Amino acid sequence: MSVAMARPVADREEVAVADPVLELRDASLSYGSRTLWSGLDLQVRPGELVAVLGGNGTGKTSLLRAVLGLQQLSAGTMQVAGHAPRRGDASIGYVPQQRRIDSHTPLRVRDLVRQGLDGHRWGIGRPGRVRWDRVDAALAQVGASAYADMPLSLLSGGEQQRARVAQALVGDPSLLLCDEPLLSLDQSSQRTVTELVDRRRREHGTAVLFVTHEINPVLPYVDRVLYLAGGRFRIGTVDEVLNSEALSALYGTRVEVLRHGDQVLVAGAPHHVEHHAAPCVHEDEDVAR
Numbered sequence: 001m002s003v004a005m006a007r008p009v010a011d012r013e014e015v016a017v018a019d020p021v022l023e024l025r026d027a028s029l030s031y032g033s034r035t036l037w038s039g040l041d042l043q044v045r046p047g048e049l050v051a052v053l054g055g056n057g058t059g060k061t062s063l064l065r066a067v068l069g070l071q072q073l074s075a076g077t078m079q080v081a082g083h084a085p086r087r088g089d090a091s092i093g094y095v096p097q098q099r100r101i102d103s104h105t106p107l108r109v110r111d112l113v114r115q116g117l118d119g120h121r122w123g124i125g126r127p128g129r130v131r132w133d134r135v136d137a138a139l140a141q142v143g144a145s146a147y148a149d150m151p152l153s154l155l156s157g158g159e160q161q162r163a164r165v166a167q168a169l170v171g172d173p174s175l176l177l178c179d180e181p182l183l184s185l186d187q188s189s190q191r192t193v194t195e196l197v198d199r200r201r202r203e204h205g206t207a208v209l210f211v212t213h214e215i216n217p218v219l220p221y222v223d224r225v226l227y228l229a230g231g232r233f234r235i236g237t238v239d240e241v242l243n244s245e246a247l248s249a250l251y252g253t254r255v256e257v258l259r260h261g262d263q264v265l266v267a268g269a270p271h272h273v274e275h276h277a278a279p280c281v282h283e284d285e286d287v288a289r
């Protein structure tokens with residue numbers, strides 16, 4: 001069964017001239033008097049993988065929520081696939097932060113993946129068989145066909161994560177948002193998930209924003225890094241951002257970045273997250289698609 005999806009990205013030059021899938025201009029996000037980031041200019045083009053790094057509470061998930069139309073920018077503009085952010089956007093696939101799956105849930109893997117089509121152009125007005133074919137194709141894409149009919153709660157963490165990636169891809173997104181998809185996975189599962197994401201963006205030109213605390217598993221695939229720290233940020237290639245000078249300047253204190261082969265270690269970055277009294281601003285309580 002084949003999946004008719006976006007045309008492959010031929011090479012990096014083509015990526016460089018393609019219209020951005022995601023574009024932020026002079027964007028800021030604040031909760032009350034607390035500004036998470038401001039003056040953010042970011043363009044993500046088809047097939048590009050941008051890793052979003054930074055300590056706890058620096059606004060990584062909030063950035064994804066803004067892209068998903070769940071959180072309004074405080075200033076600036078954002079375009080997603082040529083339009084303003086909107087909830088339930090079919091052009092976005094979303095792998096949310098892992099949540100514990102209730103051991104009593106009867107939800108099967110294929111049911112979870114099917115939820116990725118709810119309210120979607122593939123979900124409306126198409127016969128059930130066509131939609132289930134679509135689900136089967138997405139499961140095959142991530143190598144999860146063998147456990148398609150198993151309850152989600154019986155799967156290992158890595159298998160569950162494959163299912164979540166299938167759910168995010170089933171709607172053929174042009175932008176994939178991943179929120180810490182490697183959390184609590186062993187090295188082999190981390191590799192599986194990063195390779196799946198990499199293959200998707202290479203074969204289908206899907207742009208990727210990849211939020212992670214674990215840079216090393218994703219490092220071979222990263223085109224650029226957006227590093228958030230203390231209300232400021234730095235964007236550039238891995239070499240431009242992940243070096244002692246750049247991160248020391250960003251944090252305003254001495255930070256050592258050690259490179260050993262293809263591994264990076266950031267030492268001395270302050271863990272402290274400055275909390276100003278900020279009112280809780282809930283644009284939306286729902287978890288995104």
Ligand SMILES: Nc1ncnc2c1ncn2[C@@H]1O[C@H](COP(=O)(O)OP(=O)(O)OP(=O)(O)O)[C@@H](O)[C@H]1O
Nearest residue numbers: 031055056057058059060061062278279280281282
């Ligand atoms: N709706 C909200 N109203 C007020 N403050 C919020 C709201 N949502 C998030 N925050 C605060 O904004 C900060 C950034 O949160 P966010 O979840 O974006 O951080 P993060 O970088 O993803 O952190 P982590 O790495 O811990 O997941 C946190 O201090 C959080 O408490």
